[in-house]
Amino acid sequence: MGEAIVITSGKGGVGKTTTSANLGTSLALLGKKVCLIDTDIGLRNLDVIMGLENRIIYDLVDVVEGRCKIHQALIKDKHFEDLLYLLPAPQNSDKSAVNEEQMRKLISDMKPDYDYILIDCPAGIEQGFRNAIAGADKAIIVTTAERPAVRDADRIIGLLEKEEQIEPPQLIINRIRGHLLHEDEEMDIDGVTDFLKIDLIGVIPDDDQVIVAANKKEPIAYNPDNRVSLAYRNIARRILGESVPLTPIGVEPKGFMSKLKKFFSVR
């Protein structure tokens, strides 16, 4: 029996879809059978990031309306033999095309066949959000270290705490920029966790390669040398229950001279 994990944030643009794609990929790389469900009906993205957009035949609404079988709508990721699947959202409907009861049934039907079902949640707290959390057992909150994002995450946590079937949510802080942390310009990791008071499951550094990878239609998690990829793989291992220590985000000053300057300015 698998586990359904919803990946949500409240605010848009903090990296829910990127996180869903990379966690799904990382879990599959660890040999788990994973299905990604895109619930962002009308504004789907997950298929693009996974590089699967040309292969969509049926979608989430077709499945819940009974126009096709679940397996017909699932798109297999060809990087793996039989481990990673995507259930795409339709682009031509809106969030009200699906209700919570249908989502709950769909996910409980799928759970026996997968180790993990990752549900990519749309931004906002309306119907789309309620659909996404309806069938979930666990929740991962994605936020950046900016006040607006943290505030929205706080709101979402409040809403999730009311859902009794969902375990207390865990937190991913995305796009941490080392140099801003260093200059004390950004809320730091402790600041965010102290504010939200939930468990931290991972910290993802900011890296241009993520955008490059998205444009190349291949999640960054396939690249074994990238630090973002490493961070996602570590989160995947934490999801599996391993205890992996948090790697500190690089706060190294740029060069020897600046290090020297810092050294003297502090004294």
Next chain:
Amino acid sequence: MNKRIQQNVMIKGTKDGFMLHLDDSCSFSELLKELEAKLSANYQFQENDPSISVKVHTGNRYLDDEQVEKIKEVIHKKKKLFVDEMLSNVLTKDEAKRWKDENQVTTVTKVIRSGQVFEVPGDLLLIGDVNPDGTVRAGGNIYIMGQLKGIAHAGYKGNNEAIIAASVMKPAQLRIAGQVNLSPDQYTKWGHDLECAFMDEEENIIIEKLQVLKKYRPNLNRLEGGL
């Protein structure tokens, strides 16, 4: 038959006016009749007499609002009398429950998050934070063992005596009864620990160190006997 044996209405003089003791075993209509008779019999008031306040004690009789009004009406017919207070030994279960709710401390361990409103009828002891955009509201005092970063509204039913105390006081807004205190634009990084807010005589909300409470709200102490 001497009617004087059983008096349903007794008038007693006290320092601050009359006290009317109404018997609780006779019927209400009988009581009203006798009250009227007694009040008109006794004394003719002069034009320039000062008004006299009357306290009414109804013993073990429960009066609903309508009956209270009727008694007041009878007394107010005497131009110089006004009812200062209605006293009774009894109250309804609802009133008792409300009284209990409004006087008890509700303890909660929770983070009040953005968009959440948490309300209690009496005092609130919150073990946790109030995050920005979160609201706590209490009929009485609010004590927060944590960071207050959202809105706290103490005494929201109009209790000016209510206070707000927090381990870390960095609120977006403080409200006490009908008054609102907006936060400064910037909090200093240090120096907002263990503070309290209360209302002074001019209805300004004052934010001060916790130790001043003993002076301004001595009746917050529920300790009997003292230290």
